[in-house]
Amino acid sequence: MSERTGAVRTGLAARGVRSAWVLPASLALLAVLLVLPAVIPPFFTANILGRAIVFGIIAMSMTFLATYGGFVSLAQMMVAGIAGYTVAVLVPGAVPSIVGGVPYAVAIPLGLLAATAMGLLVGAIAVRTQGIYLLMITLALAVGVHLFIQTNIAWFNGYEGIRNVVGPEILGLPFRNTYVFYYTALVVAAVLYAMVLYVVRTPFGLALQGIRDNVRRVNALGYHAALHRIAAFGIAGFIAGWGGLLATFYNIGISPGTIGLGATVNILVMAVIGGLGHPIGAFIGALIFVVFDTFAADLYDRDRFNTLIGAIFLAIVLVSPDGVLGIARRLGRLLQRRPAAQPAEAPR
């Protein structure tokens, strides 16, 4: 057993993720994010950082599957939307009220449960597909659910969606408060991030990485690769569900546009420009995306600012196929090579 995990871990190290750095760097980042709202205007706190964290959570669910399982799923935004819609359908005060009257304390776990179940379902449907076929089947599921929700009036109120989902009160403060929203999103993101880092070290996570590297060998070793895959989609669904809940409260409601093709592609863009390789890439990508999405219209012709956004994303991916994380990793290697006395660390 230990030999096997050792072998996979070496594989992980060879991918360039040095675990010794990860914990202190993550804690330092968390500390910065905790104090940052004190020095930046509230707009940046809620609508740049907060929004980036929410999108980052959804993108991380995709990064988790892609990095550790090798499954690129385009269904994650849709899965997030399932959680959002579940809560919107249930909670009191929503317009129109479809079920209504279920308190947030019950509706939120139900939303997460629904997203996890949808994640498992997507995983089960896509279990036999790889690569481009997996991409296609998850995309088809995402678009299918989107169109279903858009045309279903009785449960999802069609194109207009469900409005006035104000979110729960936290410690007696309304969720609409900038700081309540921001710190809730930050804590949720930090816990989920830690969860991903933990999960990939468990035997389950290592088996998942084994599936990524060589399915047949993992099967031969006696693991049920298909079940592992489906479970991984379930975990990703749970993560995406949190993102969907926060996005719904942030937008004071949810409409099909939130989970449409555009949104699905946005999540992919975030994950790719941030870098598939480590879950933090999702948040970096989301931050870059949100900054440009918000300010591109100020920087460039208002009729054509989407061109600027596209050009920047193209540039990032051209310069570094593994996203911003790849740039950082390469810079780090360059800096390490300078002091020639130090021996090379990891064999590649």
Place this chain on the structure above:
Amino acid sequence: MDFRMDRRKLLLGALGAGAAATTGLRMPAYAQNAPIRIGWLATLEGPFATGGQDGFRCMQMLLEENNNQAGGRRIEVVRESSNAQADVALARARKLIEQDNVDMILGPLSGAEGIALRDYSRTLTGKTIINGSSGASDTTLRNPSPNFFRFNTDGTQWMAGLGNYVRRTLNVQEVAVVAGDYAFPYAQVFGFSLEFCRAGGRATYLWSPLGTTDYSSIIARIPRSAGALVVIHGGSDGLAFMTQYAQAGGNLPLIGGSIMADQSMLSARGPHRRLMVGMVSAGPIADVHDDPMWNDFVARYRRRWSNQGGFASPSIHGFNFYTAQQAALLALNEVRGDLSGNQAAFQRALSGLRFKNAMGADVHLDHNRQAVSDIFLNRIEERGGQAATVTFARAAQVNQTLGVPEAQFLALGAPSRDNTGCIATS
């Protein structure tokens, strides 16, 4: 070490400058000589991109004619674009209010966006949202917000007179209604059906989501017994439907929704233009309307925009945004640019405005801050080689409930695909 010190200093300097800039923007917002900041929000992307651009054109023209001033203060405009999705409009509105620090927003353009911004406006104090061109009736009819104003008539009002005309004058017994599956067409269908069905007409409804590109299944389901086709689509959807209907050999008499018989449709090339001549529609504007105010407005629009991508005649969205900008300027003049006291005086002035819009129709607001104004029946005719809508009848001072007592109208329920307003009374 030196380098680090420098960078730190630089950062501190930048932070200081940033703080100064933000406070600098906030402090003089109440001073009389500082500019008034207005945020313009329209759709420059997605299915209504052409309408959004025309909205900006008309507002820009009016501001230029006023030397970018109102109430003795300069006006600064911050432009933002959405794509007709509620969450995008909301994110842009938040940016305008919270980051760009605007005093008021003129916008948005489409129905679901309007409802989202109405909800957002309720969380704001000391800011005003004046609706741009969104026409869902519920935005102001149910659950209105105290700082959300709408000087354009809504989608239901725009259909005033059309249902009766089709049933009584054209003597059509049954129609097929093809419409988009969202708030604005619901409102239009409701306004049409209310009159048409009360007058004894029957209707079949065929809905399709906004952004549909293939209408063949809808076209195939138009019943043979229908005596006319009511088309309540707009933007690129309307164009796609009409093109495919023309290619499928459709030949029913056409009745149009208010954003159907519009320059954004008539200016586009394609087989739909042949079919659309003769189409009867209703709405707040027409291309050809014999009124000096309208002729003057069209002449100014053509002079300003004919070489820069403008339509042959202003579109309905351009007209609506223009009306919103008119109202904002009039109210600012009335309070001499005074936005102090959480804009209380300004908002009072808005509520009490009485003015003529570009069609020469009187506009005033009801108790929900919703416009009451005139609606016109139009027919599409060839004028000088160009298709244009021409007014031939006028319904004066149409209110939001189409003259039905408000309690009774509210009891009918909100317009939706299951509540089309088609209630026969015989």
